[in-house]
Amino acid sequence: MHELSILMGMVETAEQYAREQHADRITGITLEIGEMSSVVPEYVEFLFPDVTEQTMLEGASLTIKRQPVCVACRDCGQVYEWRKEKYRCPGCGSESARIVSGRDFMIQSIEIRREDGYDGSGQDH
Amino acid sequence: MMDQVRIIEIQKSVLDNNDQEAERLRKKLKSEKTFLLNLMSSPGAGKTSCILRILEKLKEEMRIGVMEADIDSSIDAERVGRSGVEAIQLHTGGMCHLDAAMTEQGIEQLDTENLDLVILENVGNLVCPAEFDTGAAKNAMILSVPEGDDKPLKYPLMFTVADLVLINKIDCLDYFEFDIEAVKERIRRLNPSAVILEVSARTNEGFDLVADWFRENVKQWNGES
Known part of the structure; x- marks a missing residue:
């Protein structure tokens, strides 16, 4: 269970970028979570309102995109979606990846x- | 006056901060000529017992420190401390893994400038520790026979990041359906450069080769400019 500390890192990073742009608030954030990352999207959604309270992200909308696991075949070099191809290279049949x-x-x-x-434009008037 | 809204693309990994911290720690340890090994496994695979066997082999020829990370209790550090090697206990306070910042806090409690080797016993868990770079020079993991030969299929990232895999409790092979050749093949598919060694912490079998791996790696780490 480490979603909380990772989300605190997320808030920090997002605020840093927003401040560089002289923004007052962050109204939406889109996250990409790898399928081989141990971060559980459901926990992220659950924790998001509390973690963002009293930050620039308070009240922001949250969008989560899943990133599939892609591997490169060690024998023929082909890049493929690991799970979709049932852990076997569709090009040469190798399982080494x-x-x-x-x-x-x-x-x-x-x-x-x-x-x-x-x-x-990034320019103040 | 009106509100202005716009979207900015960031494409930044939230784990970047940890990766940078880990790289900084690795450089610091390199300059101090201290080899940090991050040892991972599931709970009960035999991390502490294997560490004790490694200490028996190496404690007369190099200066070693051990950091034991657990959610609670100091039983592991006490066990290691009895072998005469400096051991400290890190409490992760519920966290399922160690990150580079926590590792560094532990490192600061050890006098690493006067140590050749530090073994970090990570929290027992095959998932999260694989994801967080601790700043170690090398990663090792232990798979014990009773856990089953399917673990590389279920926890591919752990076997991908391990430089050394110890297959422990091989004295129990007769009692379990554990295909040791299949396990090696599964590990090699994920990570062809991993060194795989068979050991038993109970009988001490196989630890000469483990000690050789440490000697070679510590020498390489401390010798390279």
Whole structure:
């Protein structure tokens, strides 16, 4: 059970990016969670309101995308979705593979809001 | 005046901070010529018993410290401490794994400048510890015979990150349906460079080769510029 500490890291990272953009609030966040990451999306949803309370993310909408586990075949080099292909290279039939994606817990994007006149160019007027 | 909303793409891993911290710790230990081994397994696979066997082989020829991470209790550190090697207990307070920051807190309690080898006994768990870089020079994991030969299929990440795999409790092979060749093949498919050694902490079988692995790796780590 480590979703709580990981989510605190998420808040920190998102706030840092939002501040760089002089935003007042973060109104939405999209996370990408790898299927081989031990982060459980249901817990993330459950903990999100409490973890974001009194932060720039308070009240933000949460979108979670799953990232499938992709591997590269060690024999022929083909990259394929591991589970979908039943753990066997669709090209050559080899079961020897190196994980290339599906381990991540990423912030894909944030939606930020600035409450004065602001054209989104990054320039203050 | 009106609200302005826009979306910014970040594409940043939340675990990046830990990875950076781990890299920093690894460099620091490298400069101090201290080899940190992160030892992982499920609960009851024999981490502490294997550590005691390794200490028996190596404690006269190198300076060793041990960090025991558990959710609670200090029974492991007491067991190791009785062997005459400096051992400290880290309490993770419910956390299922150690991250680089917690590892560093433990490292600070040991006088690592005067140690050649530190063994970190991670929390017993095959899932989360595999995901968090502790800053160790190498990762080792123990799979014990009673756990079954299907573990590499169920916990692929653990077997992917392990540089050394010890198959422990081989004195029990007759009592379990455990296909040792199948297990090795499953590990090699995930991680062809892993060193796989068969041991029994109860009978002391196989620990000469384990000690050789440590000698070679400590030497390499401390010798490289």
